[in-house]
Amino acid sequence: MSQMHYFFRHPVAEKVREEGRIEDRAEMTLRTLEWRGLVVPEGLRERVLACTDAAQLTIWAERAVHVTEADGILLDSPA
Numbered sequence: 001m002s003q004m005h006y007f008f009r010h011p012v013a014e015k016v017r018e019e020g021r022i023e024d025r026a027e028m029t030l031r032t033l034e035w036r037g038l039v040v041p042e043g044l045r046e047r048v049l050a051c052t053d054a055a056q057l058t059i060w061a062e063r064a065v066h067v068t069e070a071d072g073i074l075l076d077s078p079a
Helices: 002-009 011-035 042-050 054-064 070-074
Strands: none
Touching: 011 042, 011 054, 011 070, 042 070, 054 070
8 A cells, every 4th residue: 555655656656647637738728629610720739739838738728718710829829
């Protein structure tokens, strides 16, 4: 039992969890655009899925709710 607790506090486990959260945020951003009926160009899809910056993905996810075209999530975006 103690080995299990150790694993979940291990830096490798935390890195895996963070990568999963980032991946989920990217996928949800794309799903939001698609649910809204917006066409997501392949280049945009690749860029969102390749992003590893959680803060940037949060900005894109928030924009996905309001934009009129999928590429609009990138406006004023440094990444």
